[in-house]
Structures are given as structure tokens and as C-alpha cells.
Amino acid sequence: MDEVLNSELQTAVHRRLDYLDDMAKNADDPSKSKLADTAIPQLTEGFRDLLAAHDTDELGRCLSCSPRRFFGRVECKVWRSAHQHLITDADERATGGRHRLRHGQTTS
Numbered sequence: 001m002d003e004v005l006n007s008e009l010q011t012a013v014h015r016r017l018d019y020l021d022d023m024a025k026n027a028d029d030p031s032k033s034k035l036a037d038t039a040i041p042q043l044t045e046g047f048r049d050l051l052a053a054h055d056t057d058e059l060g061r062c063l064s065c066s067p068r069r070f071f072g073r074v075e076c077k078v079w080r081s082a083h084q085h086l087i088t089d090a091d092e093r094a095t096g097g098r099h100r101l102r103h104g105q106t107t108s
């Protein structure tokens with residue numbers, strides 16, 4: 001039963017993301033503006049909730065990704081992904097990729 005519920009939840013979330021992508025690419029400017037007024041706050045609130053679920057303990061371990069019984073530190077993929085999408089990719093878009101190239105990295 002949980003598997004069915006999880007599958008339905010995942011399908012609904014993916015459909016919503018597909019809808020938002022489609023609107024961002026294909027909608028007219030007034031529709032995009034209306035969408036931004038509602039979707040951006042929803043997405044930022046959802047992102048903050050997700051990051052809160054991956055908050056770190058006093059040793060910097062994400063308790064979701066590094067259970068206490070595990071002594072090593074596992075990098076939190078949620079925080080890594082958030083940084084990639086919100087900071088690194090945004091910086092690259094702003095500089096047209098020049099920042100990474102200037103530092104000898106590839107743009108793949």
C-alpha cells in the first residue's frame with residue numbers, strides 16, 4: 001500500500017514539475033508572471049522544508065543521510081544539489097560560464 005501511495009505521490013510531483021517547466025517555456029508573459037507569483041513562493045517554501053529535513057547536527061552530519069550509528073560523514077546529496085542548482089548554476093548563468101572556465105574547469 002505504501003508503495004502505491006509513494007508511486008502516486010511521485011507521479012503527481014513529477015507532473016506538477018513538468019507543468020511548471022512547460023509553462024516557463026511556452027506560456028505568454030502575463031501567464032508566466034501570474035505563475036511566478038504563486039509558484040516561486042511554493043517552490044522556495046518546499047525547498048526550505050526539504051533542506052530542514054536534511055539539517056545537520058553539531059558535527060555537521062545530516063541525520064537523514066548519515067544516521068548516528070554511522071561514524072563516517074556522508075555528504076548530504078540534498079544540500080549538494082541545492083548548492084549546485086541555486087548557487088553554482090546561477091553563477092554560471094550570470095557569467096555565461098566564464099567563471100568556471102577561468103578556473104580551469106569544464107562546463108559539462
Ligand SMILES: [Zn+2]
Nearest residue numbers: 054062065076
Ligand atoms: Zn541529507
